[in-house]
Amino acid sequence: MNDFEEQSQEAFRYARSRSPAADLVREHLGMENPGMKTPENEVQIVRNAMARTIHVLAISDTAKRIGFGIEPGTDWMAVVDRVPPLEAVELAKRLEPLIEKAFGGSLDTLIAESKAQMPVTAADLQRLGRDLVLDVCGLTADALVEPSNYARVQPTKLNIHEILQIGEDDLECVPGLSLTELHRDAQLIDDDARLEAILAVPATTRLVEEDEVMTPEVKVQHVREGMARTIHVCVVADAAESMGYIFPAQSDLMDLVRDERPEVVGVVTQQLVDALEHANGTKLEALIQRAEASNPELEFDQATLESLGFYLAMQAQGHGVGWADDHEPFECKMPVYFAPGDSIWVGLDDLKALPGFDLEELRAEALDADDQDKLDAMSDIPEQTQSAYIEGYEPPMPGM
Structure with missing residues (x-):
C-alpha cells in the first residue's frame, strides 16, 4: 500500500469512529473509495484538511477566550484528536468561493498546478488544505501553535470562531479542560469577559447562519449604527436643552430619544x-x-461595535468621553471640527417624543424670565427634523 492509500484508509477508518454521524461524515467528506487516487479524491483530501483546520482553529480560539492555558509550543493539531463535525465540513465548503477568488482557481486547479511542479503526496494535499484556510483567515502557520496570533493578524479577515461556535461536546476533547473549573476561576478573579465567553458556549457545536456572521462589512454597519444613534441623541438633547427643557434626573439620554431617525441623520453620519x-x-x-x-x-x-461608534461620535464632537476611558486606546485622529447641530434642524417630531416636553410651557417660562436665547431657540421650529441647509447644498466635509 502506497503513502496515499495508507493515509486515505486511515482517514476513512477515523471517520467511521464518530457515531452516530459516521455515515453522514463519510458522505460529506466523499470517502467511499479512500484508496483510489483520483482527482476527485485528491480534492476531498484537501477539503478534509480544510475542515480539520477549521475545527482546530475554532477549538483553540474558544479555549483561549474562556481562559484555558496550554503549554507554550503545543501544536493544537495534535491536541484535538477528533473528527471534524459536519458543521466544520459545511464551513469548509463555504470557504471555497473565497479561496477561488483569492487564488484565481478552484481546488482542482490549485492541485493541478502543484502537481505540475512536483510529485504530490496525500500529506502535501493536507498541508495545502491547511494553508488555504489559514490564508483566508489572514493567519500564518504558527496560528496552530501556542501562543497563537489567531484573531490578531488581519482581524478584518474571516474569524472562524465567529462562524463555527464550539460547544461543550468538542471542548471535552481538550485534555485538562474543565468548563466548571474555568467558570469558578473566572468568578474568583472577577473576569467578566471570561465569564461571558464561558456562559456563551453552547451544548453542541453549531454553525452560525450566514446572516449572523460578523463580516467586516457588518462590523462597519454596527459602528455606523452607534454613530448615527449618538448623533441623533446629541442634536435632539442640545436642541431641547437650548429651549430650557430639563431631562429627568439620573436618566440616560440614549433611552429617552426616540429610536426612529430622520434621513438627515444618516447623511451627517456619512459626513x-x-x-x-x-x-x-x-x-x-x-x-x-x-x-x-x-x-x-x-x-x-x-x-461593542455600536459602543465604538458611540465613542467615535462623542470624541469627534469634543464631548470629553472616549473609547480609551474603558478600553485600550488605538491610533485614531479626530476631525478638526464636527458639529452635527450645524447640519441637522431638530423638529417637533423629535422634541415631542421626549418625556414631558411641552413647548408652550417652555415658551411661557422663557417669557417670564425674559430669556431671549431660549425664545430664539423656540422660534421657527419645523414639524419634522430635517437638513439645516437649503435643498441641493452640500456642506464642506467636517474638519476640512
Missing part, C-alpha cells in the same frame, strides 16, 4: 465617516481593525 477616514488616511474598516488589535481579549460583537 463623520468621511471626516474620520480623511483625518486618518484609511477606511473605517481599518480603524475597527486597529481597535480590535489593541483589545485582543475583547469580543467585538454588535454591542
Whole structure:
C-alpha cells in the first residue's frame, strides 16, 4: 500500500469512529473509495484538511477566550484528536468561493498546478488544505501553535470562531479542560469577559447562519449604527436643552430619544465617516481593525461595535468621553471640527417624543424670565427634523 492509500484508509477508518454521524461524515467528506487516487479524491483530501483546520482553529480560539492555558509550543493539531463535525465540513465548503477568488482557481486547479511542479503526496494535499484556510483567515502557520496570533493578524479577515461556535461536546476533547473549573476561576478573579465567553458556549457545536456572521462589512454597519444613534441623541438633547427643557434626573439620554431617525441623520453620519477616514488616511474598516488589535481579549460583537461608534461620535464632537476611558486606546485622529447641530434642524417630531416636553410651557417660562436665547431657540421650529441647509447644498466635509 502506497503513502496515499495508507493515509486515505486511515482517514476513512477515523471517520467511521464518530457515531452516530459516521455515515453522514463519510458522505460529506466523499470517502467511499479512500484508496483510489483520483482527482476527485485528491480534492476531498484537501477539503478534509480544510475542515480539520477549521475545527482546530475554532477549538483553540474558544479555549483561549474562556481562559484555558496550554503549554507554550503545543501544536493544537495534535491536541484535538477528533473528527471534524459536519458543521466544520459545511464551513469548509463555504470557504471555497473565497479561496477561488483569492487564488484565481478552484481546488482542482490549485492541485493541478502543484502537481505540475512536483510529485504530490496525500500529506502535501493536507498541508495545502491547511494553508488555504489559514490564508483566508489572514493567519500564518504558527496560528496552530501556542501562543497563537489567531484573531490578531488581519482581524478584518474571516474569524472562524465567529462562524463555527464550539460547544461543550468538542471542548471535552481538550485534555485538562474543565468548563466548571474555568467558570469558578473566572468568578474568583472577577473576569467578566471570561465569564461571558464561558456562559456563551453552547451544548453542541453549531454553525452560525450566514446572516449572523460578523463580516467586516457588518462590523462597519454596527459602528455606523452607534454613530448615527449618538448623533441623533446629541442634536435632539442640545436642541431641547437650548429651549430650557430639563431631562429627568439620573436618566440616560440614549433611552429617552426616540429610536426612529430622520434621513438627515444618516447623511451627517456619512459626513463623520468621511471626516474620520480623511483625518486618518484609511477606511473605517481599518480603524475597527486597529481597535480590535489593541483589545485582543475583547469580543467585538454588535454591542461593542455600536459602543465604538458611540465613542467615535462623542470624541469627534469634543464631548470629553472616549473609547480609551474603558478600553485600550488605538491610533485614531479626530476631525478638526464636527458639529452635527450645524447640519441637522431638530423638529417637533423629535422634541415631542421626549418625556414631558411641552413647548408652550417652555415658551411661557422663557417669557417670564425674559430669556431671549431660549425664545430664539423656540422660534421657527419645523414639524419634522430635517437638513439645516437649503435643498441641493452640500456642506464642506467636517474638519476640512
